[in-house]
Amino acid sequence: MGKAISVKIDLGGIEKKLSSQSLQIGKAAMMNQMMLDTNKYIPKKSGNLRASGRVVGNSIVYNPPYARAQYYGPKRKGFVSEKQRRFFFANKEELLAAKRKYTTPGTGTHWYEKSFKNANNIRNWKKVFIKAIDVDAT
Incomplete structure (x- = not known):
């Protein structure tokens, strides 16, 4: 169970210039x-x-059974089937009725979308990729 975030990376024509091993490391x-x-x-x-x-693989996976509910939020209609609800959420009504209050400031649902909106994160990810494949980016 859990929530998987698929990541699609557009590398432009760089795949042809790199070995598959260095690409995987990056x-x-x-x-x-x-x-x-x-x-x-x-x-x-x-x-x-x-x-x-x-x-x-090409995904980032969060394993707890409540990961999906945390990612999409409690009001998403049909976020679990009845079978899943009986197995994981014996207190579904209580969970859905409660207004989600996150104890840590800045946290909440759709955390990858929030991270992608931060331009510094995207620059940082690009730098890490380039450093890992050992290419001079100048």
Whole structure:
């Protein structure tokens, strides 16, 4: 279960100039940096959701069963099926009725969209990718 964030990276024609190994190293480094830079937007009550993030292929996956509900928010219609609700959310009505109050300022739903809006993050991800593939960007 959990929530997977797929990341599509447009590398322009650079794939033809790099070995597949250096390209994979660059992608992995950049995605790990994306996770680090996005952590400040992820709700942190106990820290388990932030700590569960992993890079799997071209996705960043958060494993707790409540990750999807945290990402989309409690008011998203149909965010879980009845079977999933019975398994994971014995107290669904209580969860949906409560106005989501995040204890950590700046956190909330759709944390990757918030991170992508920060131009410094995008510049940082580009620098990490270039450094990982060991290319002079001047």
